[in-house]
Amino acid sequence: MILSELLQLPVLDAVGTRIGVVTDVRFALDHDSGDAHMLGVLIGRRSRATFLGYERKTETAPALIARFLRWRARGSFLVLLDDVRSIEPDGVRLRTDYRRYSPELP
């Protein structure tokens, strides 16, 4: 599966209720090897609502744009890959006890 197939997929919880769509994917860089590995998926209410870089708390200017984009992406959350039960062509399914993390970056 390639990344563009994962983006925009509907996300379902363990009982099959739709809780949002995949709006972005979070990667982490390994300090020693420099390799990137997938940390989790960002789930939003609407497919078009992305942060455009304002998920980083340090980025606050211009204030109006920052506030508007954060407001549009409100309700987004990060789910770690360990909490994802399956990724299939028709949707992403989460485990029963998945945890919602803040999508913000320091």
Added chain:
Amino acid sequence: MKAVLGLALGVLTAIGGFVDIGDLVTSSVVGSRFGLTLAWVIIIGVVGICLFAQMSGRVAAISGRATFEIIRERLGARVGFANLVASFLINLMTLTAEVGGIALSLQLATSLQPTLWIPVAAIAVWLVIWRVKFSILENVTGLLGLALIVFAVAVFLLHPDWQSLGGQLLLQSPSQGSETPATYWYFAIALFGSAMTPYEVFFFSSGAVEEHWTRKDLGQSRVNVLVGFPLGALLSIAISVTAAIVLLPHQIQVTSLSQVLLPVAQAGGTIAAIVALLGFVAATFGAALETTLSSGYSLAQYFGWSWGKFRRPAKAARFHLTMIICLVVGAGVLLTGVDPVQITEYSVVFSAIALPLTYLPILIVANDRDYMGDKVNGRVTNFFGLVFLVIIVIASVAAIPLMIISAAGS
């Protein structure tokens, strides 16, 4: 001394390079129909392009990334692609208008049919892009474009009624005018689009990468933009004024490039007309080079191909191939017999429509500390940046309805 010369050269190039076929035609059309009652738009437009060019130049110098690399990174592949398609098509339309402008200018100079000049113009543009160094092509056309100062001279030679012109500046309608509000605002957007054409920014930011700008060059680039562009806009206003003095009282509406030239010929005779024609050729040729390069820049930057005139053509083959295809398409469209002046009139309006697509990503990235470090926008720049975002979005949204209501200003 060398630094002073470099600074002077940069400013002169920015003045001469500011005007293109869009400014020539739109300024003259507006002057002949509305007098100076729309001159305020040129002033707003030039503040906008100063802000936009200055931000994109700074982003390019500090981050090493040109406009479409930024757009792709920030908006993602899909939205970035929609953005690319819109920007690329409008740039192609502008390119067509500029090549048509060269052909029309050469027709005026030689009275040979423009159909004969179209292939010559397109091939000349290609040859220069293929063979001539970036700094030379930019400086020569910019300096020759200074010939358009003859329009400013013509204003004084025409001994206008300064009081009436001043009144028009303060929005008192000239007595001959019988235009509807929708037409007025439609042309306001056209004039705004002609001052803030997206290709200028693709070219400016890619040029910064071409010339390997660094932090040290920011001062010079700021002077070029903040002094050169406003002086260039004065030429645009001068074109409008000459049309307002000579054409408006006779209710002659500008529909061809020869009518743009008419007031200068009346004021200064054959010699003035020849100088103005030289300015036309330089301005349209320079802009044809810039739009052709911009077509290559935007496509190559989006798809991650190697690009730039600092590479040999064989090392940036797809970049050069894109430009050749665009020139062939532009020349082909012109050979069907469409009127370049009409293409120009539409291209400036579509430029205004597409402007938010490129403006917003640049405004956002110019504030991003990961890219810009301590060179992010200051408070004042951000204040104006947001004011212009609002203006640009309003112009973009209002353009199509106004085009329909005013029947494209006719």
